[in-house]
Amino acid sequence: MTPQQKITAYRTILTKEILRFGRIWIQTVIPPMITTALYFVIFGKLIGSQIGDMEGFRYMEFIIPGLIMMAVITNSYANVVSSFYSSKFQRHIEEMLVSPVPNYIIILGFVSGGVARGITCGVAVTFVSLLFSPLHIHNLTVIVSIIFLTAVLFSLAGLINAVYAKSFDDISIVPTFVLTPLTYLGGIFYSITMLPGFWQNASMANPILYMINAFRYGFLGVSDISLWASYGISLGFIAALYGYSLWLLRTGKGIRT
Amino acid sequence: MTAALTIRDLRKTYHNGHVALKGISLEVKQGDFFALLGPNGAGKTTAIGIVASLVNKTSGTVSIFGHDIDTDLTAAKSCIGLVPQEFNFNQFEPVEEIVANQAGYYGIARPEARQRTETCLNRLGLWEKRRGMARELSGGMKRRLMIARALVHEPKLLILDEPTAGVDIEIRRSMWAFLQEINANGTTIILTTHYLEEAERLCRNVAILDEGELIENTSTRRLLNTLRMETFVLDIGQPLAQLPAIPQHEVRLVDECTIEADISRDKSLNELFTDLSAHGIKVLSMRNKTNRLEQLFVGLLENNGNGR
Numbered sequence: 434m435t436p437q438q439k440i441t442a443y444r445t446i447l448t449k450e451i452l453r454f455g456r457i458w459i460q461t462v463i464p465p466m467i468t469t470a471l472y473f474v475i476f477g478k479l480i481g482s483q484i485g486d487m488e489g490f491r492y493m494e495f496i497i498p499g500l501i502m503m504a505v506i507t508n509s510y511a512n513v514v515s516s517f518y519s520s521k522f523q524r525h526i527e528e529m530l531v532s533p534v535p536n537y538i539i540i541l542g543f544v545s546g547g548v549a550r551g552i553t554c555g556v557a558v559t560f561v562s563l564l565f566s567p568l569h570i571h572n573l574t575v576i577v578s579i580i581f582l583t584a585v586l587f588s589l590a591g592l593i594n595a596v597y598a599k600s601f602d603d604i605s606i607v608p609t610f611v612l613t614p615l616t617y618l619g620g621i622f623y624s625i626t627m628l629p630g631f632w633q634n635a636s637m638a639n640p641i642l643y644m645i646n647a648f649r650y651g652f653l654g655v656s657d658i659s660l661w662a663s664y665g666i667s668l669g670f671i672a673a674l675y676g677y678s679l680w681l682l683r684t685g686k687g688i689r690t
Numbered sequence: 691m692t693a694a695l696t697i698r699d700l701r702k703t704y705h706n707g708h709v710a711l712k713g714i715s716l717e718v719k720q721g722d723f724f725a726l727l728g729p730n731g732a733g734k735t736t737a738i739g740i741v742a743s744l745v746n747k748t749s750g751t752v753s754i755f756g757h758d759i760d761t762d763l764t765a766a767k768s769c770i771g772l773v774p775q776e777f778n779f780n781q782f783e784p785v786e787e788i789v790a791n792q793a794g795y796y797g798i799a800r801p802e803a804r805q806r807t808e809t810c811l812n813r814l815g816l817w818e819k820r821r822g823m824a825r826e827l828s829g830g831m832k833r834r835l836m837i838a839r840a841l842v843h844e845p846k847l848l849i850l851d852e853p854t855a856g857v858d859i860e861i862r863r864s865m866w867a868f869l870q871e872i873n874a875n876g877t878t879i880i881l882t883t884h885y886l887e888e889a890e891r892l893c894r895n896v897a898i899l900d901e902g903e904l905i906e907n908t909s910t911r912r913l914l915n916t917l918r919m920e921t922f923v924l925d926i927g928q929p930l931a932q933l934p935a936i937p938q939h940e941v942r943l944v945d946e947c948t949i950e951a952d953i954s955r956d957k958s959l960n961e962l963f964t965d966l967s968a969h970g971i972k973v974l975s976m977r978n979k980t981n982r983l984e985q986l987f988v989g990l991l992e993n994n995g996n997g998r
């Protein structure tokens with residue numbers, strides 16, 4: 434395929450993915466807005482007013498970056514895992530497998546779809562947050578770059594989950610038992626400096642902590658973690674997951690017999 | 691001239707140990723209309739899956755228009771259009787999107803993809819349904835949608851895995867006419883089917899697989915010529931209580947209005963009609979008892995120890 438043909442193939446997959454979640458926007462974009470609004474009301478307004486400041490900011494302001502990031506993580510992951518698994522389940526992944534479109538374009542197409550949904554939901558949640566608190570922006574470049582890297586990382590993770598999944602149960606196990614606990618324990622609602630020494634160290638093994646803190650730095654200018662460590666962890670995971678995804682598609686694991 | 695498809699010593703053993711292909715070799719010439727026949731589980735779909743890159747082979751080589759699938763997969767894939775046995779499109783996508791997206795996967799830019807989609811859907815009688823969801827189509831329409839999708843990038847080799855399974859006779863015949871037309875225009879076609887009448891009517895060459903082995907690979911005409919005896923069913927004018935003795939022919943009374951006759955290929959049908967006329971038996975109509983290819987097919991399988 435020529436470079437132009439590859440771009441056409443990539444745009445085809447990306448458009449298909451965006452149309453897919455766009456057609457069912459009530460199931461894909463609205464739920465994170467409602468869930469986050471509830472977090473703002475309960476944790477931000479009701480409980481947060483009793484907590485006081487956190488690292489020099491009102492509790493509501495402190496949790497906004499984490500909640501936006503949570504929407505991005507769960508939605509970018511959910512988009513790719515459900516789309517790729519459905520295409521396996523209904524066997525229309527074969528449309529791509531019989532065509533000359535290279536594996537890396539298939540990965541880029543699905544991942545870009547996940548990024549598109551993750552960021553759409555992140556922006557939607559940001560608008561919801563404006564109903565509760567004004568938004569501080571400390572460093573826009575950090576905000577945009579870290580949200581993009583996080584969406585790419587979790588889209589790749591969703592793709593790998595979908596490749597291995599053999600049933601619809603398999604695509605909900607990782608989000609329920611791994612992703613959600615790591616997200617909640619990744620410092621959305623608290624600073625890890627509040628934790629005892631052992632749990633502070635244990636938290637450092639959670640990659641989501643690095644992303645949430647870098648994102649919070651972009652908004653508030655405060656972080657428990659070095660910004661470069663956050664970028665390093667994100668890029669390292671992306672490289673590893675991309676390489677693994679490419680290998681899975683090349684060997685046909687879960688998609689070719 | 692380079693063959694459209696060349697398969698050499700192709701083997702496939704699945705992870706569960708099932709040996710689906712035991713080293714088949716065959717060649718399909720450019721422009722051919724080729725039938726791949728065999729009972730269920732013979733390995734037809736596995737062979738097609740390997741050619742179309744949906745199944746990983748265990749060993750052997752496959753080349754499509756001279757492009758080896760191990761070394762030149764992209765070029766090989768560009769030559770193929772596949773119509774699989776099972777519906778494999780997104781049931782929740784509009785018909786025209788399914789076809790246009792397939793063109794996109796082959797790198798065909800959107801404006802041209804739209805034009806080609808219109809042409810293909812029109813040719814297959816689906817243009818009126820273009821905005822509807824694929825799940826709303828009837829079974830026959832879904833089959834035609836898969837053919838439209840396989841043709842949108844104008845493949846040189848079209849592979850159809852039981853394309854007329856479960857469709858009514860009218861649609862089947864219109865599909866036959868359509869396939870004959872695109873074959874006449876230069877597209878090589880490989881067809882698997884359980885309707886042997888379909889293979890006999892459409893295909894110039896035939897390969898028969900059984901239990902992962904190739905047991906026949908020849909022209910349809912040559913295969914039919916090996917048939918030594920044919921059984922004809924004759925509908926007669928007046929009811930007969932008993933058949934008169936006709937020693938020159940193997941004839942029997944099926945019911946009072948129907949006779950069956952086994953005719954050797956070296957005998958003329960005129961002789962049979964002369965003998966029947968001599969006994970005052972008037973024949974109203976005549977047909978083959980079984981499809982000729984079917985008769986051969988069953989015979990070959992029985993010889994291969996797979997009588998069923």
